[in-house]
Amino acid sequence: MAGGTGWVIRPGPTGGAPSVADPATGQPAPVPTVADDALWYETGHAGVRYRPIPRDKTRPLCHALSIDLEDWQQSVFDQSLPVSNRFVASTYRLLELLDEFGVRATFFVLGLAAEKAPSLIRELHACGHEVQTHGYDHTQVTAQDPDEFRRDLRKAKALVEDLTGAEVYGFRAPRFSIVESNLWALDVLADCGFLYDSSIFPMRIRGYGIGGWPRYEHRLRTPGGAELFEVPVATLALRGFRLPLGGGGYFRLFPYACIRLGLRWLHWRGMPAVLYFHPYEVDPDAFRELNLPVPWKTRLHQGLGRRGVLDKLREVLDEFPFAPLRELIPQQRLSEA
Numbered sequence: 224m225a226g227g228t229g230w231v232i233r234p235g236p237t238g239g240a241p242s243v244a245d246p247a248t249g250q251p252a253p254v255p256t257v258a259d260d261a262l263w264y265e266t267g268h269a270g271v272r273y274r275p276i277p278r279d280k281t282r283p284l285c286h287a288l289s290i291d292l293e294d295w296q297q298s299v300f301d302q303s304l305p306v307s308n309r310f311v312a313s314t315y316r317l318l319e320l321l322d323e324f325g326v327r328a329t330f331f332v333l334g335l336a337a338e339k340a341p342s343l344i345r346e347l348h349a350c351g352h353e354v355q356t357h358g359y360d361h362t363q364v365t366a367q368d369p370d371e372f373r374r375d376l377r378k379a380k381a382l383v384e385d386l387t388g389a390e391v392y393g394f395r396a397p398r399f400s401i402v403e404s405n406l407w408a409l410d411v412l413a414d415c416g417f418l419y420d421s422s423i424f425p426m427r428i429r430g431y432g433i434g435g436w437p438r439y440e441h442r443l444r445t446p447g448g449a450e451l452f453e454v455p456v457a458t459l460a461l462r463g464f465r466l467p468l469g470g471g472g473y474f475r476l477f478p479y480a481c482i483r484l485g486l487r488w489l490h491w492r493g494m495p496a497v498l499y500f501h502p503y504e505v506d507p508d509a510f511r512e513l514n515l516p517v518p519w520k521t522r523l524h525q526g527l528g529r530r531g532v533l534d535k536l537r538e539v540l541d542e543f544p545f546a547p548l549r550e551l552i553p554q555q556r557l558s559e560a
Contacts (some may be wrong), residue, residue, distance in 0.1 A: 261314055264445060266436065269406040272444040273437050276452070276553065286352040286486070286496045287454070289421065289470075289547040290317060291357055291395060292336050295503035296515060298361040298397070299525065306339045309509060313502035314343060315354075320349070320533060324540040327351050329548040331395040331421070332358035334379040341386050348387035353547035355393035356383050363400035364408050364422075376415045393548060396422035399431040399456075406446060413449035419552055421497065425455040437538065438465070439494055440551045454548050457496035459485050471500040475528030479535050486543055495551055496537070504532050525548040 225505060234440045250529045263272040290315060293299075294306045319330055330347050332354055348354045358364075358381040364372055394417050401408045401422040412420055420443075424432035439453045455468030467473045468485045489496045507529040510522045539545075 253444050256423065257396065257512070268403050268433060268436075270446045271406055271409065273441045273453070274444075275437075276442060276551075283544065284490065284493055284495060285546045285550055286490070286498065287551055288321075288326060288382075289395070289456075289497065289499045290314070290328055290330045291333075291499060291501050292330050293333040293357060293361060293397075293503075294336060294339070295500060295501070295506075295509065295525070296513060298333065299503075300515065300517065302361060304515075306335045307511075307513075308339065308504040309506060310336060311340050311343055313504075313506045316338055316505050316533065317500070317502060320348075320537060320540070321352075322350075323537075325543045326540055326544070327353070327547050328354060329393065331355050331357035331393070332383055333357045333361055333381050333397075335361070337382050337386060338520045344383065344386045348389060350497065353393070353549050354383060354387050354391070355395070355548075356380055356391050357395055359398055364396045364405055365399050365400045365402060369407055369411055373411050373415060376417075380415065384536040389549065392418035394420050394422065399424040402431055403433050408446040409443060409445040409451065410449055413445060413447075413451050417451060419452040419454055419548070421454045421456070421548060422457055423453055424467075426458050426467065428467065432527070434504065438553045450511045452552050454497055454551055456499050457485075457489065459488065469497055470503065471504070472524075472528075474498070474500065474535065475504060475532055479531075479538060482535065482539070484544070490543060496543075497548065497551075498545075500536070504529055513523075 225540055233303075263274050266273055292310065294310045296309075297304050297306045307461055327350075332344055332347075334356070344354060346537045354388055356376070359375045359382070366472065367375065376394070383391050394412055396408070399422055401420070409420065425436040425438045426432050427434040436455065437453075438455060438458050438460065440452060442450060443453050444450055459466045459468050466485075468482065474482060507526070508524050510517055
């Protein structure tokens with residue numbers, strides 16, 4: 224039996240537990256535990272369990288495209304700075320490209336960006352894109368306690384809902400900052416009415432990510448017993464190692480041939496890839512025009528490859544089908560939201 228995350232459950236010996244393996248790596252998964260009427264698996268982190276989402280084979284495979292809508296100078300360079308308006312023009316560049324291919328995406332909107340450009344947020348919703356939240360001011364969840372995180376979530380959620388007139392039920396943390404040390408955030412998300420999260424990077428990277436976390440969309444049972452869906456960004460598994468593929472700096476810096484090969488591999492396996500971008504990644508002239516004392520190392524790290532992102536993205540959209548993240552969540556749950 225193959226689950227929605229790609230785990231393969233093989234019958235065990237008579238009287239024994241089944242063996243579970245990831246077909247991409249051959250590595251064994253944790254021994255399943257039975258809860259309610261379905262199989263759940265231990266993540267090995269803070270009592271969180273997960274359950275694969277069965278793939279709906281009656282629907283064609285579709286990958287998911289997401290945009291973290293924020294301003295570089297405020298969200299990345301210096302959080303004390305005001306939000307500039309550079310992200311607006313960059314977002315419209317992305318919108319033009321998406322419209323060219325008839326693709327709808329998910330926009331995780333920062334609260335400060337929504338306050339800066341409310342008409343843009345309304346337009347995103349009017350054009351049929353999925354509009355969710357990225358928090359209010361890009362404070363990482365690792366820098367908040369549960370009460371601070373709850374206030375941040377509610378403020379950001381209410382702001383976007385007021386602009387679009389639609390419920391916000393999806394979240395992505397700034398810098399994927401739901402990590403092993405603060406999985407209590409999943410309970411706060413569920414308590415605030417969120418249906419899904421896309422904050423856990425399923426491999427350990429400097430500053431974020433959880434090693435060994437399930438790589439594909441799955442249902443979570445939180446430490447407090449609540450449930451919600453987790454939709455991680457794309458990674459590849461190669462001989463027991465995981466490689467980032469999902470977008471951002473990886474998309475800027477990796478040769479397109481590598482990106483294409485990775486996406487083709489996931490597509491062939493029948494596994495959806497979640498990609499993510501920021502508006503500033505299609506703004507190659509920013510560092511020349513911003514009147515900020517940006518160190519040369521930051522200019523190199525944050526600016527290298529920006530000029531080619533739109534062309535790479537155009538090739539990706541031309542070859543692979545994409546949709547908003549909500550398409551990876553069981554539709555009956557969305558109808559209940």
